[in-house]
Amino acid sequence: MTKEKFTVTAALPYANGPLHLGHVAGVYLPSDIFVRFLRMNNHDVAFICGSDEHGAAITLRAKKEGVTPKEIVDKYDGIIGKAFKAFDISFDVFHRTSSAIHHETAQEFFKVLDDKGHFTKETSEQYYDEDYDQFLADRYITGTCPSCKTEDAYGDQCEKCGSALSPTDLINPKSTLSGKTPIMRSTSHWYLPMQNHEQWLKEWIKEGKLDGIHHHDPSKWRNQVVGQCMSWIDGGLRPRAMTRDLDWGVTVPVEGSDGKVLYVWMDAPIGYISATKQWALENNKNWKDYWTGDRKLVHFIGKDNIVFHAIIFPILLKAHGDLILPENVPAYEFLNLEGAKLSTSRNWAVWLHEYIESYPDKMDELKYVLTSIAPEAKDSEFTWKEYQARINNELADILGNFVNRALVLTQKYYAGKVPPLGKLTDHDKDVIAQIKAIPEKISALVYKYKLREAQAEAMNLARLGNKYLADMEPWRLMKTDPVRVETIMNIALQITANLSLVLQPFLPATADKLSEFLDFKTTEWSASGKIDLISADHLTNKPSILFQKIEDTIVELEVAKLEATKKIDTAFEPQKEDATFDEFSKIDIRLGTIIDAEKVKKADKLLKLTVDTGIDKRTIISGISKHYNAEEVIGKKVTVLMNLPPRKIRGVESQGMILMAEDAQGNLSFMCPEKDFEAGSGIH
């Protein structure tokens, strides 16, 4: 195998929460396996990751918790970094986007593109809501449509006549945030005109050609990745703003851009580059070697960020010039947990750092299970029951047991010394051929990013060993033909030595244990498949149990722990700041009876309700159709916020709002009077 060069990145974890099993199964573990395998084959590889620490979500969270964004990201960068270390994900570097070197790198990157004219700078007068102290997106402005004169047309489109608008076209504009007339304020943003890149993107993704030259094999990209990219491209790419009005992030390195930062999705992938720079600095290397030339760039990501890695970042890389584009973007689907979607906010998750704390000696067990169920082609599901079954039935019974019987027999018959290989039978030769074939299969699968199958193939080597022993019955032959047993045991030990090799990418700690048992270690994949890994007379050690079985009580405990999180109200916000009595008095809340309801067309969550409020019958659009269907809400007496300024939603004017209670799981419930009061009753 010729040596190749790889730069492998794992999606930067967003530093506003800890890591859960979904992240691990779908990005970090597969990339780690891939990289470990590459290293064993002596490819030149850099494995890059780090914390993604910018973006509006972090500032919002900081505001909510009353701390600085820096405190948030420091906290989670710490938790995440520590967990990766304990779980033994073998990054060459785990960096962070809040570092100085990243800010410099991202700014420089931006400047290069700006200097080359790859951005269109739109300095425009935009509407600004003084009460909310922010610029208004098109959709947050309504006004009268200049062509059909309908009121409440949106800033980007009039729903009535369908004409495309810009906010400044509107007559008598209003902010939907405060309801007031926004003022014009000058702001400039840098846009990436993605539509200029459609042609080469199409050729690159569909045919794997870049500038007419072969770049990669598109059939190796996952369906989902090609499908979603083509869907975006065929739908027509549009300019996308690469800067934001925010105070947390990489400041735009251009005069007069105060209060602006790089869009987090421009900033974050550049984090791969800045992390490489930091690593190069510390290891006396040149970072450019890892981002130029005939090097293969591979991005491991989750399916939710395909377009950023397969469209937007490639545009940026190509526009920058000199830099390589991804050779593949293996995107993983999602992992579910015990029948429900993983959710950070609802605390429905198995957190990696908590697992590590509970089971510090069971890292490989978790790795094995997660690789077995890795969501490569579709969403998959983790259950503790399956965790137990995989470990007990496969790791312990098949792998652990084989290793144990081979080594224990060696202890028993030869005091641990490897017996010589004698004359081979046809059966032996057949087994030896399979020992050779398995690593080849694993290798082919890994290069195709089929890691779960690759791992299963590694387990087949242990199966082969078990079957070989069962077929040969050395314990019986020992009485009649001890010379023959020497050959059998030699082969069994060679299988064990091969296991210590082929398991390394998947189960590094277990592979090390095997090496200790055998007193033999090699990290050269090219040695795999050989049957002379350990020589005759070599002394092996007494084995210990490789895998303890998982007791039922563990499963029960973990499931109970999860169920308990359903009941704990962890997700509730802290109390808001004081409101004056005057402010409260302005709010008009009354009981209303829903007298009619229908689903709003072309909208997932909306119900159009007709409500009798005691003083009138009005239409209210409510985003509750995931929780209530139209039939069941009719006749309900609910709480209505009366004096919210009317707003057009999906072309229908909503005159007020139905107040809902929301629990920690995000379920919504009407708030109904305890006594049967009539519609119109005020709520004070």
Add this chain to the structure above:
RNA sequence: GGCGAGGUAGCUCAGUUGGUUAGAGCGCCGGAUUCAUAACCCGGAGGUCAGGAGUUCAAAUCUCCUUCUCGCUACCA
């Protein structure tokens, strides 16, 4: 709502350019065995390949429709 990806044995999943009785692992049932963590080994049962229609000598595989799940997006706080 638009687009994308999925729906294959009880469970987790393979099925390459359509081609003989649809596969693997685990679970289940039966058998054999004792070197081994009551493990291993052999055998068996179990599938209208989400549902319907079509193209074809032939469809899990191609086309259309319906339905369910997930993601992106729109809209919703």
